[in-house]
Amino acid sequence: MSWSRVGFSSALLLFFFVVQEAAISKINFPIAGFSLYLCVVLGLMALEDRFGAISFGFIAGIVLDFSPSSDSPFGKWALILTIIGYLFSRNRESIGDFTERPMAFVLLVTAGATISLTMFLIAGLILGENNGSIINNLKSIFGNGIWTLLFSSILLPLIVKFRALTLSSRERI
Amino acid sequence: MAAGGNNRSRLLLVILLVTSLFLITLDLRGVNITSSSRSATQSFLAPIQRGVSDLFSPVGGFFSDIKNFGTTKSELKELKEENAKLREKVILNDDTLGQLKKLESVLDLAGRGNYKVVSARVIGKGSSATFSQTITIDAGSSDGVFKDMTVIGELGLVGVVKSTTSSSAIVLLMSDPTFRVGVRIARSQSIGVLLGEGDSEYTLQLLDPSGTIEKDDVLLSLGSDNNRPFVPGVPVGFVKSVKNSRLTLTQEAVVSSYSNLGSIGVVSVIISSKNGGPKDALIPTPRPTPTKTIYVTPPPTLDLSDRAANEENN
Numbered sequence: 221m222s223w224s225r226v227g228f229s230s231a232l233l234l235f236f237f238v239v240q241e242a243a244i245s246k247i248n249f250p251i252a253g254f255s256l257y258l259c260v261v262l263g264l265m266a267l268e269d270r271f272g273a274i275s276f277g278f279i280a281g282i283v284l285d286f287s288p289s290s291d292s293p294f295g296k297w298a299l300i301l302t303i304i305g306y307l308f309s310r311n312r313e314s315i316g317d318f319t320e321r322p323m324a325f326v327l328l329v330t331a332g333a334t335i336s337l338t339m340f341l342i343a344g345l346i347l348g349e350n351n352g353s354i355i356n357n358l359k360s361i362f363g364n365g366i367w368t369l370l371f372s373s374i375l376l377p378l379i380v381k382f383r384a385l386t387l388s389s390r391e392r393i
Numbered sequence: 394m395a396a397g398g399n400n401r402s403r404l405l406l407v408i409l410l411v412t413s414l415f416l417i418t419l420d421l422r423g424v425n426i427t428s429s430s431r432s433a434t435q436s437f438l439a440p441i442q443r444g445v446s447d448l449f450s451p452v453g454g455f456f457s458d459i460k461n462f463g464t465t466k467s468e469l470k471e472l473k474e475e476n477a478k479l480r481e482k483v484i485l486n487d488d489t490l491g492q493l494k495k496l497e498s499v500l501d502l503a504g505r506g507n508y509k510v511v512s513a514r515v516i517g518k519g520s521s522a523t524f525s526q527t528i529t530i531d532a533g534s535s536d537g538v539f540k541d542m543t544v545i546g547e548l549g550l551v552g553v554v555k556s557t558t559s560s561s562a563i564v565l566l567m568s569d570p571t572f573r574v575g576v577r578i579a580r581s582q583s584i585g586v587l588l589g590e591g592d593s594e595y596t597l598q599l600l601d602p603s604g605t606i607e608k609d610d611v612l613l614s615l616g617s618d619n620n621r622p623f624v625p626g627v628p629v630g631f632v633k634s635v636k637n638s639r640l641t642l643t644q645e646a647v648v649s650s651y652s653n654l655g656s657i658g659v660v661s662v663i664i665s666s667k668n669g670g671p672k673d674a675l676i677p678t679p680r681p682t683p684t685k686t687i688y689v690t691p692p693p694t695l696d697l698s699d700r701a702a703n704e705e706n707n
Contacts, residue, residue: 295416352570
């Protein structure tokens, strides 16, 4: 993974973080909110090798930990997305390239978003945080899963194209 | 080579996991890295949020209108452009009037309570990925807004200021699961604690074992030392139903809030309050119960002469 790609992808993550915090969060989605940021991060992670997925997971988690509305300890999202990055990379090694199987790609990103939110809640419980009623949390996770499933089919082709642009000639081979 | 790559990845994984756990531990032990970094992020985001809010709030419905601009005749085009401008003005006026109306109600409540307030517009909402229920307002420490100040809406309590930057503040909504506020029942003066549940309903736990809760009881904030985080006397909500459980020592109830937290546009932050607060002056006036008027039409009765004629016939 080249440094220029790390730079490009980090800039993209920051851009989507700002879009998420400034615009997407203001939309009252039915059922529950949608995290565009998580969708983009998981899409990028699914395309990377193990080293890239783990690094992106950590960087993306640190960015998400900066969220001003967050009440959780700093580093919690970094921990969770690093683990998710590792799980994704293991999965990719067994399944192969997702770019030729869009449905599998969309389903993996949706599952990833659902699992990361569930892990976030479980980690909160372990750390003694109060996250409210289980039903509301399940509703939030379910709603986010539905919206991720819908929007990822539009977003993921764009992410694949963006990633292809940032690949160095050596990485393309 | 592959084994070397795997080892490198494994080492990276371990380093990053340990770093994350180290950051979490630092945060939980009270090393102040989060509040400063998050408030810096908020300072960076606030102008963008304000810009996005300004852009989308009044012009939301305008895009569909300007989409149909024709290019057939120049005159028609000019007229349509003029029309669009006028429409934009009307939409802007409607938006401003809507905000003004809400602001009027908020200021009315603040005025009745003799609170000194700073009014602010809601410019952002908390991300769904954080599971916390917050809003961002466009007033900050430069306007006199500081942490732990009460935030009210047009009908009552909205939340409490969680953190501030110079030009914006994050408000923890009363629906957040971590939100707690001391309340008293206006009717009986019993005191209790209202707990946020993550949705539009709340739980009231009475502190007094002999106290009773009744349906439609009005709850007012109890107040805190030096009026922070809560000033006394702010309407919080009303009892929707009473839980009848023998397992708890004190009574519990399901409460609905006066403020609709899903559609807040304008709020006021209470900067100061008169000593003792407004007592019960802010209890919402009860809505008149509709009275049913029933008109009873007597059934048609036979006249006496008709009855006599009938008897003769029989």
